[in-house]
Structure formats: structure tokens, C-alpha cells
Amino acid sequence: MTTPPxxxxxxxxxxxxxxxxxxxAIDKVSFDIxxxxxxxxxxxxxxxxxxxxxxxxxxxxPPGRIAGGEILLRGERIDSLAAEPMRRIRGKRIGMVFxxxxxxxxxxxxxxxxxxxxxRTHIDCNDREARERAVALLDRVGIPAAARRxxxxxxxxxxxxxxxxxxxxxxxxxxxxxxxxxxxxxxxxSVQAQIIDVLKEICAERxxxxxxxxxxxxxxxxxxxxxxxxxAGRLAEIGPVRDVIQHAEHPYTQGLMGSIPTLTQTSxxxxxxxxxxxxxxxxxxxxxxxxxxxxxxxxxxxxRPGLLPRGADREVACxxxxxxxxxxxxx
Amino acid sequence: xxxxxxxxxxxxxxxxxxxALVAFxxxxxxxxxxxxxxxxxTTLAERAELRDALGLNDPFVVQFFTFVxxxxxxxxxxxxxxxxxxxxxxxxxxxxxxxxxxxxxxxAFVLGVGFGVYTALRRGGWLSSxxxxxxxIGVSLPTFLIGVLLIWVFAVExxxxxxxxxxxxxDLGGWWRTGLLTESGRASLVLPAITLGLYQMTLxxxxxxxxxxxxxxxxxxxxxxxxGLTNRAVNFGHALKNTLVPVITITGLQLGSIIAFAIxxxxxxxxxxxxxxxxxxxRFVDVPVMAAYLMLIALVFVVINLIVDLLYxxxxxxxxxxxxxxxx
Numbered sequence: 001m002t003t004p005p006x007x008x009x010x011x012x013x014x015x016x017x018x019x020x021x022x023x024x025a026i027d028k029v030s031f032d033i034x035x036x037x038x039x040x041x042x043x044x045x046x047x048x049x050x051x052x053x054x055x056x057x058x059x060x061x062p063p064g065r066i067a068g069g070e071i072l073l074r075g076e077r078i079d080s081l082a083a084e085p086m087r088r089i090r091g092k093r094i095g096m097v098f099x100x101x102x103x104x105x106x107x108x109x110x111x112x113x114x115x116x117x118x119x120r121t122h123i124d125c126n127d128r129e130a131r132e133r134a135v136a137l138l139d140r141v142g143i144p145a146a147a148r149r150x151x152x153x154x155x156x157x158x159x160x161x162x163x164x165x166x167x168x169x170x171x172x173x174x175x176x177x178x179x180x181x182x183x184x185x186x187x188x189x190s191v192q193a194q195i196i197d198v199l200k201e202i203c204a205e206r207x208x209x210x211x212x213x214x215x216x217x218x219x220x221x222x223x224x225x226x227x228x229x230x231x232a233g234r235l236a237e238i239g240p241v242r243d244v245i246q247h248a249e250h251p252y253t254q255g256l257m258g259s260i261p262t263l264t265q266t267s268x269x270x271x272x273x274x275x276x277x278x279x280x281x282x283x284x285x286x287x288x289x290x291x292x293x294x295x296x297x298x299x300x301x302x303x304r305p306g307l308l309p310r311g312a313d314r315e316v317a318c319x320x321x322x323x324x325x326x327x328x329x330x331x
Numbered sequence: 332x333x334x335x336x337x338x339x340x341x342x343x344x345x346x347x348x349x350x351a352l353v354a355f356x357x358x359x360x361x362x363x364x365x366x367x368x369x370x371x372x373t374t375l376a377e378r379a380e381l382r383d384a385l386g387l388n389d390p391f392v393v394q395f396f397t398f399v400x401x402x403x404x405x406x407x408x409x410x411x412x413x414x415x416x417x418x419x420x421x422x423x424x425x426x427x428x429x430x431x432x433x434x435x436x437x438x439a440f441v442l443g444v445g446f447g448v449y450t451a452l453r454r455g456g457w458l459s460s461x462x463x464x465x466x467x468i469g470v471s472l473p474t475f476l477i478g479v480l481l482i483w484v485f486a487v488e489x490x491x492x493x494x495x496x497x498x499x500x501x502d503l504g505g506w507w508r509t510g511l512l513t514e515s516g517r518a519s520l521v522l523p524a525i526t527l528g529l530y531q532m533t534l535x536x537x538x539x540x541x542x543x544x545x546x547x548x549x550x551x552x553x554x555x556x557x558x559g560l561t562n563r564a565v566n567f568g569h570a571l572k573n574t575l576v577p578v579i580t581i582t583g584l585q586l587g588s589i590i591a592f593a594i595x596x597x598x599x600x601x602x603x604x605x606x607x608x609x610x611x612x613x614r615f616v617d618v619p620v621m622a623a624y625l626m627l628i629a630l631v632f633v634v635i636n637l638i639v640d641l642l643y644x645x646x647x648x649x650x651x652x653x654x655x656x657x658x659x
Binding site for chain 2: 057059083087088089090091092095096098099100103104105106107108109110117118121122153155166169170172173
């Protein structure tokens with residue numbers, strides 16, 4: 001029997017009960033993250049990227065709830081854990097980096113206080129040892145003069161420096177998985193690359209896997225091993241980054257890639273997908289993308305496509321490829 | 332820090348001078364003090380003489396200047412009504428008011444913060460909902476009505492607690508008479524303190540609740556949870572401290588208004604404090620007492636404001652400008 005992947009999400013369903021019925025924000029999403037792997041999660045705003053992250057770490061905001069499927073960490077279910085055991089997993093086994101470093105740190109405590117508190121929550125050590133660890137961590141994430149700066153308050157740091165502090169905090173107890181929820185969106189373009197590098201390096205060093213949630217394909221292309229494309233709470237496509245970017249198979253991914261400007265091409269207009277992503281209470285029958293899809297067939301409006309395997313490490317949720325598969329089988 | 336304190340002190344002085352002007356000007360027009368000081372058979376000449384002796388015929392500016400310069404050394408003149416130095420009168424009544432205000436202030440703060448935090452954390456629970464509903468009564472019922480109701484239930488019907496007065500007092504050092512050291516004194520304090528503190532308590536409670544709910548939604552609380560900190564550390568270490576920053580201001584100002592609004596409670600419970608003194612002085616147009624009282628309340632507000640600002644400094648590191656290690 002093979003060892004289970006570090007993280008395995010199976011048919012995850014996240015629902016929001018509202019007065020006008022239940023909204024299904026995440027609909028049967030499945031993916032794995034292997035040991036040491038960086039999985040990129042892309043999609044438009046509202047596609048449900050962050051919700052998946054929140055569901056994994058067990059911090060869905062009520063009334064949102066996991067309504068189906070399971071989440072396994074090294075083969076053990078964590079979505080059904082009670083509050084206390086789940087708390088022990090947070091920080092210790094799954095770390096999380098949030099989008100806005102300006103608001104992620106408690107303004108009333110020094111960096112040292114926040115780091116030491118986090119370290120001592122998960123690791124049995126005294127105050128002095130925790131402080132040493134904290135200084136080493138800050139040094140590692142690239143805070144100059146860490147031993148002195150550690151006593152500063154968050155407002156003494158710039159945005160990029162604060163995000164480094166946030167990364168240090170997320171990694172303080174050496175988690176196996178780091179969920180980075182748009183870690184660079186709120187930062188200046190000039191420091192985005194540095195932050196991504198720090199995050200990637202330090203995770204690689206410790207063998208931690210990363211789930212990188214972003215809508216920035218450039219970041220995904222440079223950082224991730226594999227990428228999952230999310231549309232209206234459903235997985236459209238998942239596969240190795242290079243393959244997905246160069247040979248996108250799902251029509252939505254193709255549209256997404258076509259809409260990214262490149263330096264080599266000099267077309268006058270960028271490709272645009274007509275229409276917009278459906279609201280959660282108006283997801284069309286069949287494939288969620290069918291009203292905007294240039295290749296939509298009768299079947300797309302009727303049945304929802306599941307993830308179809310395409311090659312060794314790729315899956316696409318599109319009926320276009322089932323036809324191809326059948327041809328291969330029959331031929 | 333020093334510059335900040337000096338700046339605030341200068342502002343405070345300006346505020347006090349303005350209040351002095353208002354107090355002085357206002358009370359010049361509330362009625363003729365001579366009329367209430369003298370009997371009906373006093374001749375016009377005698378009245379004019381008295382008016383002159385009290386300095387009421389001097390120009391406005393001169394009278395104001397005299398008023399301020401005397402006030403600076405604690406001399407607010409002689410009470411028209413009681414023929415005693417005003418300062419002495421106020422000082423003898425002040426301990427009663429301060430004890431009442433302090434006890435209800437502490438009551439309001441402790442219970443207000445406690446209930447506020449509880450209702451914020453247990454949002455939607457039946458006990459939280461009940462507390463919130465009951466708190467509406469505290470916010471909407473006028474103080475005197477609460478006082479009368481409490482007297483009716485606990486003093487008249489149940490006969491557990493006294494309905495008026497301050498009970499037995501103990502003299503401390505000749506200038507502070509306290510009711511906290513005797514049983515009857517403490518028993519007498521209960522109903523007035525609740526009456527005076529109830530409104531403030533519900534106010535603080537609702538403020539803490541709203542503020543706490545706000546803080547619990549912030550990113551740093553989510554991040555604290557995502558780091559696996561215990562609920563206790565998140566709720567009380569992180570959320571509560573941030574909640575209390577704005578609450579401190581309001582509570583400080585509330586302490587000022589507790590002292591100021593003690594007038595009503597003192598009247599209802601016949602509490603021998605400065606509030607009751609003020610009400611009686613108004614009835615007799617005892618201008619020196621009224622002016623001194625107004626100045627005293629202004630001073631209380633100014634001092635409390637200053638303390639609140641300094642507390643802000645202690646609690647919120649973002650305001651400390653003495654560090655120059657700003658980010659790069």
C-alpha cells in the first residue's frame with residue numbers, strides 16, 4: 001500500500017445556509033498535495049479559493065460549513081475533529097499566511113510577544129529558548145538585525161517586512177503544510193517576488209508543502225509544481241504548472257491564459273471570456289461554465305462533467321475530452 | 332511624551348478658563364441673588380449696599396478676573412445661602428459623592444466589561460439574549476425611575492436595604508468621612524450605587540460587545556486562531572486587549588458623567604453629596620456654590636481626560652512617538 005499524500009481533499013462541499021436556501025460555495029472539489037509540493041490554487045474572486053483554505057484549517061466562518069466530503073492529513077480525517085484537537089493541528093501541522101500583512105498582526109503586541117506566544121503554544125520550551133527560536137526565524141525570513149527588531153511593534157515595520165513576520169509566525173511551529181492565501185496581493189509589486197522567494201525557500205528547506213492561493217498566474221508559474229483551476233466553486237482543471245499553462249485543456253483555463261498579456265505577443269487586444277462567473281444562487285445546470293463556453297454542447301447544459309484523467313498527472317472537468325477518450329478507447 | 336503632557340495641560344487650562352467664563356456669565360443671568368438673600372422688609376438702599384459689598388456692581392471683566400484669581404487659590408467666596416465658605420461646603424460633601432461615584436463606576440466597568448465579553452463570545456445563546464434584553468431596560472429607563480423602583484422593591488417591600496441617607500460614617504484624618512467602613516454605610520451605598528451605575532453599565536456592556544464583535548472579525552484574530560492559539564489566549568489575550576482601547580475613553584468620560592449625574596441619584600436617595608448641595612443651591616440662586624460646582628465638574632472631566640490620554644499611551648504602542656525605529 002502506498003503512503004497517503006500529505007493532504008487529501010475528497011469531494012469537499014462547503015455550504016452557506018441562507019434565508020433563501022442553501023448556497024453551495026464549494027462543490028465536490030478533490031485534490032491531493034504531496035509531501036514538499038507547492039500546489040497553486042487559481043480562480044477569480046469568489047471562485048472559492050480562500051474557502052477551501054479556510055475549510056482545510058478548520059476556520060470556516062459560520063454559517064459556512066463543510067456539508068460533505070472529507071479532508072485527510074496524512075490519511076487521517078481532520079474535517080470531523082473536535083475543536084480542541086483541531087486547534088492543536090493549526091499552527092503545529094498546518095500553518096496559514098493571510099493576504100494583508102498590515103492587518104494580520106496584532107498592533108498591541110510586539111513581534112517578540114506574538115512569536116513567543118505562538119512557539120510556546122506548540123513547542124514545550126521556556127521563554128528564553130522560544131525567544132532564541134523566534135530570533136532565528138526572523139533572521140531566516142530576512143529581517144535585518146532580527147535580535148533588535150524583534151522587540152518592535154508591527155507598526156514599526158513596512159508591509160513587506162510585516163509579511164516576512166507573518167511568514168515567520170505561520171512557520172513558528174514547523175508545520176508540514178502552509179496555506180498561503182494571496183500572500184502578495186496586498187504588497188508592492190517590487191517586494192512580491194521577494195516574499196514569494198522567502199516563502200518558497202523556507203518551505204523547501206523544511207520540507208513543508210504549500211497550498212498557494214492566488215489569482216496571479218505569474219506567481220503560480222514561477223512557484224508552483226502543480227496548479228488547480230477553480231471556477232464557481234468547482235475544480236475545472238488540475239495538473240503540472242507547465243502543462244496547464246502551455247496546453248490548457250479546459251475552455252475556462254484557455255480563456256484565463258489567453259487573457260494574460262505577454263511580452264512576446266503583440267496582439268492589439270487581449271482575449272476576453274464573455275460574460276462573468278455566475279452567482280452562487282444561479283449556477284447553471286450541467287457544467288458551470290457552459291453559458292460562457294465557446295465549445296458548449298447539448299450535454300454540457302444537462303450533465304455536470306466530473307474530473308476526467310488526462311495523462312499521468314492531469315485531470316480536466318470537461319465533456320470535450322470524454323469524447324476524445326472514447327475515441328481512443330474505441331479506436 | 333513630556334511635550335505631549337505639556338500640550339495637554341495647556342489645552343486643559345484653556346478649557347477650564349472657558350468653563351469659568353461660561354459658568355460666570357451664565358449665573359449672572361439666572362436671577363438676582365440679592366432677592367433670595369434678603370427679607371421682604373429690606374430697603375432698596377440696604378439692597379444696593381449689599382450689592383456693592385458683594386462686588387456685583389463692578390464691570391463684568393473685573394468681576395470675572397476677581398472670580399478666576401480667587402478660584403485659583405480655591406476661594407469661591409461665601410455661600411449666599413449658608414454663609415459658609417463654598418470650598419469648605421464642597422469639600423465636606425465631596426467624599427460622599429466620590430465614594431458613590433467610584434463604587435458605581437467600578438460596578439459599571441467590571442460588570443459592563445464582563446457581560447459585554449460574555450454576550451460577544453456567546454452570541455445567540457439564550458443567556459446572552461436575555462442579558463441584552465434586560466440591558467435595554469437599563470438604557471431606556473430614566474435614572475430617577477430606577478431609583479424609585481429599587482427603593483420600592485428593596486427598601487419598602489423587602490425591607491432589606493435603607494432607602495435614604497448615607498448610614499453611619501467614620502472620620503478619616505479629619506477631612507474624609509467615609510461610609511465604607513460601617514455596615515450601615517455599606518448597606519446605604521448599595522441602592523444608590525446600582526441606580527447610578529446601571530445606565531453606565533449597560534452602556535459599557537453594549538460598547539464592549541459591539542467593539543469585541545468588531546475585533547473578533549479582524550484579520551489578526553483570524554491569524555491568531557490559524558496559529559492554533561488557545562481560545563482563551565485569542566479571546567482574552569488578543570481580542571479583549573484590543574477591545575479595551577476605545578472602551579477606556581468612554582469609560583473614563585463616563586466616570587466624569589457619573590460624578591456629574593450623581594445629582595439625580597443623590598436627590599432620590601437624599602445622599603449628602605455635592606449633587607444634592609448643587610440642587611439646593613439652584614433653588615436659592617446661590618451663585619458661588621453653583622459656579623464652584625460647575626468648575627469642579629469641569630475639572631473632573633479635564634483630569635479624567637488627561638488620565639485617559641495617558642492610559643492610551645500605555646495601552647496602544649502606536650501612539651508612542653518616542654521610538655524612532657520606523658519601518659523601512
